[in-house]
Amino acid sequence: MTSVAPVILLAAEKESAEVTDWAARVGWVVGLGLFVALVYWLMREGWKWRGTLQGDLPELPAAPDEPGAAKLAMSGRYHGSTTAGQWLDRIVAHGLGTRSRVELTLTDAGLDVVRPGAADFFVPVAALREARLDKGIAGKVLTEGGLLVVTWVHGDKLIDSGFRSDHAAEHNEWVETLNDMINKTETEGAR
Secondary structure, eight states: OTTHHHHHHHHHHOOOOOSOOHHHHHHHHHHHHHHHHHHHHHHHHHHHHHHHHTTTSOOOOOOOSOOOSEEEEEEEEEEEEEETTOTTOBOOGGGTTOOEEEEEEEESSEEEEEOTTSOOEEEEGGGEEEEEEESEETTEEOSTTOEEEEEEEETTEEEEEEEEESSGGGHHHHHHHHHHHHHHHHHHHHO
16 A cells, blocks of 8 residues: 555646746747748858859850741750759759749750740750750659750750650650750761
C-alpha cells in the first residue's frame, strides 16, 4: 500500500500549466517572420547578383517576321537554361532563368520559344548545336529521357535550354528533327 499512496499524492498536487504566454508566442512569430523575410531577401539578392555577373550576355534575338512553315510544334514547360554541360549553373540574365509554360515552334529559320509571362526568344538555326534527351537541368530532375535539352550558341556562350512537352512521346521526334537540321546546316556551311 505504500507504493500507491505517493502516486495519489503526486496526482493531487499537480496543477494545470499556464495556457498561453501571449507575449512570448507573438515574439516568436514575429521573429520567425523576420527570419523568413531575411532569407527571401538574400535569395532575391543572390538571383539579382547572378544576373549582374551574366550581364555580358547579349540581348535575346526575336523571331523573324517570316519564319516559314512550322515543322514541329509543342506545348509544355520551359525549365530554364544553363551553361552547356553544367546542369546546375543556371543562366538568369534576360529572363532565361524563369520557369514558365512554353510554346515551341521549329521552322526552317530556327526555334521560336514563346513563353507567356516571361521573355520570348528565338534561336536561329545557325546557332543550334545539339538536341538530346536528359533527366535534369537547373534544379529540375525528371525520369531518364524526360527532358528535351537544346544546346545553342548565344554570343560567345554555349547554352543548354530544357523543355518538357505535355506529351513526352514527342521528345524523340524533336531530337531527331533538330539534329537532322543541325547536321544539314553544318554540311551546307562546310561547302
